[in-house]
Amino acid sequence: MAHRRSQGIKLYLTVLYVLASCHAVTLNDLLDRASQRSDTLHSLSTSLSHELDSHFPPIGRMIMPRPSMCHTSSLQTPNDKEQALRVSESDLLSLARSLLQAWADPLLLLSSSVKSLPHPAHNSISNKIQELQDHSRNLGDGLDILSGKMDPSSQYISLLPFRGSNELGQDKISRLVNFHFLLSCFRRDSHKIDSFLKVLRCRAAKMRPETC
Secondary structure, eight states: OHHHHHHHHHHHHHHHHHHHHHHHSOHHHHHHHHHHHHHHHHHHHHHHHHHHHTTOOHHHHHHOOOGGGSTTTTSOOOSSHHHHHTSOHHHHHHHHHHHHHTTHHHHHHHHHHGGGOOOTTHHHHHHHHHHHHHHHHHHHHHHHHHHHHSOGGGGOOOOOOOOOOSSSOSSHHHHHHHHHHHHHHHHHHHHHHHHHHHHHHHHHTTOOGGGO
C-alpha cells in the first residue's frame, strides 16, 4: 500500500512539474519551438518526395491525380504570405492545427503501405515516414499548448476526413502513384503549416511584416 502511495505521489509531482514547465514557457518560446518543428517536418517531406522521384516511372506523372484532389483542398487557406499576414493569429493557428490533424490517418496508411512499395529504398522511406509521424505528433502537442495560450477561437478545428481506402492499390504502378500523390499533398500542407507558424512567430516578436 505504501509503495502504491509513493508511486501516486511521484506521478502527481511529475504532472505538476510538467504543468508548471508549460506555464513557465513564454508564447514566443513556444512559437519558436513549433516553427522549428514545422520546418523539420516540411524538410523531411521534401526529402522523401525527392527520394521517390528517383524511381518513379514516366507514366506515373501522367496519371498522378491533381493537387485539387488532396483531401485537405476544401479548407480555405491563404494563397501566399501577403494573404497570411491579413489573417488573425487565432485563425492562422486554427488552420495549422486543422491541416496537421487531417494527416493522422493518411500518415498511418503511408506507414503501413511502405513495406510493399516497389521502390529500392523502401527501408529508408519507411524510416522517414516514421519520423514524419513522430514530428507530426510532437508538433500537434505543441500547437495544443499554444492554442491554450491564445484566443479561444484558435482551438477550433475544421474536420477534413480522409476518405481513401485502406490500401494504395493492387498493382505496382498504382501503389507508387498513390503513395507519391499522398506524400505530395502532405508536402504542400506541411509548407502551409510552416508558413503560418512563421508568420505567427514573426508577429509575436513584433517584427516588421516585410521581414516575416
